[in-house]
Amino acid sequence: MFNLSLNSENAMQELEAVQRFFDHYKDISCDEVPFSPMVRKMCEANRCGSVGKSWTCPPAIAPVEELQAGLEKYERFLIVDKVYELESSYDWKGMMAGAKDFQDRIQNLRKAIKESLAPEDFVVLGVGACQVCETCSYVDGEPCRFPEKALYSVEAYGIDAMKMMKDAGLKYYNGPNTVTYIGGVFFQSQS
Template structure:
């Protein structure tokens, strides 16, 4: 059986075990999805309304007792480097998918990611077709209703890592 803690360092630079009790699910964060601030609401299989509601998420989360926060800090050309931000988010998603694929199938776990899924050029959700990669999709912390800034701050971890950087955050519940 592959140990989760053995897999992570090969794929993600920063990881910390934090108390699962420090994860707070917030209706306000989840409502940001409905306000479509990122532009993916109703357009992606890992975004609302395609995913479970907050009550079902809370029930699911209560079945886990450990959590590891995972994050990467990416350098940008400048604060307006949108391409760098998008490319970094895709890189982080692929790192999380690598972790997911390396963990033993006998281990009960859930990977939480960042942003909308970008594994396909165009998500099939818009066309009402099934997901092309259902086993690979990873739902973001925010879509689950997690206030990521507070999660990091409450656990003594840096969210803002300086000018011309972007920090992408995920996690593993097990």
């Protein structure tokens, strides 16, 4: 077990798991996280095809106001990203493989943080619909099989990832034939 001591603004981004699993990271104040109602609207447009197929996507997911109200106790947000190479800008298979890999990395980060923090002391966010199960139980009208593992996306929470990255001095676009996936961790600073 490692000892996570959140006694400085940069403590979370100094975690070994953060540095090992991701390409870039930055710890910002929750006040700097840009929420926008338009982001959920873009989710509802179903460009990724996950609407109606997951507990973590519309229409099953709670309204953004409800999700955001659950974040009020947190003070900091650690942004993490990873850049994936694609064969072309139409490489859907490569994008999906990257999204799955990114979710696995976020789940590993969650496991690492759980060694030191209680589940209610942080919230991790990833990319796309939750991929813990091959087929989400939502399609069968059954409850989520693993609520403690279910992974919500930055966009599902209504976060404008492009603006957040720009404001934080990080790149949202990392060149032709790449896709950059963005996630993060809400947590309380103990400083």
